[in-house]
Amino acid sequence: MSPVRFLTQEIGSLGKPSWRVKTFAGRPLEDSDVEAARSWGSRLGVEDHEELVELLSSGQVGEGDLPDIDDWAARYAIRLLEQVGLDVVYDGEQKRTEMYDHVAAFAGGFEPRGIVRSFDNKYYAKAAVVESPSVSGPQDVEEYEFVRSHTNRVVKVPLTGAYTMEDWSYDEHYGHEGGLGASAEHRYEARRRFVHDVAANVIRPNVEGLVAAGAEWIQIDEPAATTKPDEVPLVVQGFNEATRGVAAKKSMHICFSDYGALWPAVLELDDCLELQLEFANRDSRELGTRDEDRPGYADTLALFKEHGYPNVGLGVLDIHSDFVEPAELVRDRILYAVDVLGDPARIQVNPDCGLRTRSWEVVYEKLSNMVEGTRLAEDAL
């Protein structure tokens, strides 16, 4: 057995099963939905899944059943992540709407302002901050405790970061007045205060509650981190404010961004285990471990090498494609990273981002190959 062992982890969201989507939307279930619950339940070994199949088959799913449906979706997702062989799991965020709305709908100080295009025909709900955000208590403790009680694997809790909440919101409170013709300093200060308040008054209470409940690993998601490169220090301030002093592993996930903008600011992250980044999206699908074989990895890994901090969560699966990365491709991506960094201990393995846009069939194949490819890399080392 190889002495090298890479931890394999998921990043966050999985797609929701059709029976979960339809029951919450109040739409009628079809036979294929029930069959999906049956076949996946059987394939994943979900305990007592026949109860779910029976409920769905009855045609009598009411509003009172929705919490149970949510629990079932989480159980299925946990089992999927376990069965493909991941070391670190969560519930695929089955109980959350999506990463932004999950927080904005819970915290005080935000009001919905409709939907805005992300790309093509994909839209997201956007809210405005109308007063200083706050929460009455931690948001995700119950969700964490459910996951903890349904798996023996390492559990990592993904939380949307303060900077992303700020960047994806309209501002009708901090910087609105005096916006026309305002200086860049005025805008920056308004955004700094917004990030601080979300970190201190929304994210931190959740982190403290989770850690008190036993959470051992908090992942702060900041996909907006480099949207405005000069504001990367605000991302760092938000992370530190939200997690300072808590007794848990802490890491940050960033994707589809200009990673060159992260350093040197990220050197100021307090006790951040790693940055889990998207790489595969920008890489070749050909095998090989030379620089020219791995165009999606070379530049960013050079930054990790140069600065020595933090470690890297290596994205090896393109989450926007049904292309199933062969295990050998995953292996080569890892081996290349080891070669660049010169230290396998600085690397853990993950998909580029949450796999919510892929079908479970594709997710299963991709993640299985990710784990297999990781084992191949360990053997090669």
Next chain:
Amino acid sequence: MELRAFAPGIYPRSEALVQATRDLDRGRTTAQAVEGQAASDVRDLVSVQKKAGLALLSDGMLEWQDVFRPLADRSEGLDARPLTRFLDTNTFYRAVLVEGEPSLREPIPAPGLPAGRWLRTLPSPLAFSRATNGAASPEALAANVLAAQVEADLEAGCALVVLYEPFLASEDVAELAAAISKLPDGPYALQLPFLGAAPLLEPLAELPVDAIGVDFYRTSLDAVPKGYPKEIMAGVVDARSSALEDPDKLARFVQELAERVAGGVSVTPNGDLQFVSEPIARQKVANLGRVQATMEEAVA
């Protein structure tokens, strides 16, 4: 003073149209149904603009997935593919891959709007080139793709072509000017959506366009040189804010601007209204009209 208000760029789809496109992607409705909803959205938008009294009308580009896509789709040698973040927003466009000599096969049809009263928004040749990561030059894209589109639009009664330019740096101005010289005679406006225009205004004074669109949420009034010779298309309605501006405050700002420049002023959003939801965009269009009306009343 005489002042024109209008709303170039991509307008947000209604929730009904968004749902229709989602349903189409999931095989739950037909392309015909989506087209029907889109036509209904356009009618509503035109009605909103007319009611607001806007001087120029837009069809809202509701079927455009991004500002480059329809031209890429209708051109030989261009293919819109990798998702790319648009400036510092959470909205993405598809960068354009170049696979041969770009050439427009067939222009985008003119919208069914009254001749002499509608505007067209197109990517500036430089922005288009940036969307190809420089694989096609601004001049080639101007000559072989944009020129044919502009010609068709002008023949169909287009009153103003707004060239959408979010990537401009001052050292690019000469290259942009050379590319624009490959286009048919205008009128043109160059809009700088969501850009700080302070370092650009001086170099753009000689550009062969009739107006420069400035985002005044990124540019201070002082940055506009006194006696500026070109019309300033004043981006005073913030397309990235859900807050509704006070039309009286905007009118005072525009008055101050008008006193500063020699080439005249028009009033627009500072970029595409698609960065707010449709109900908010509708109110912002109405506010544009109020600013225009306030300025007209001041003259009367």
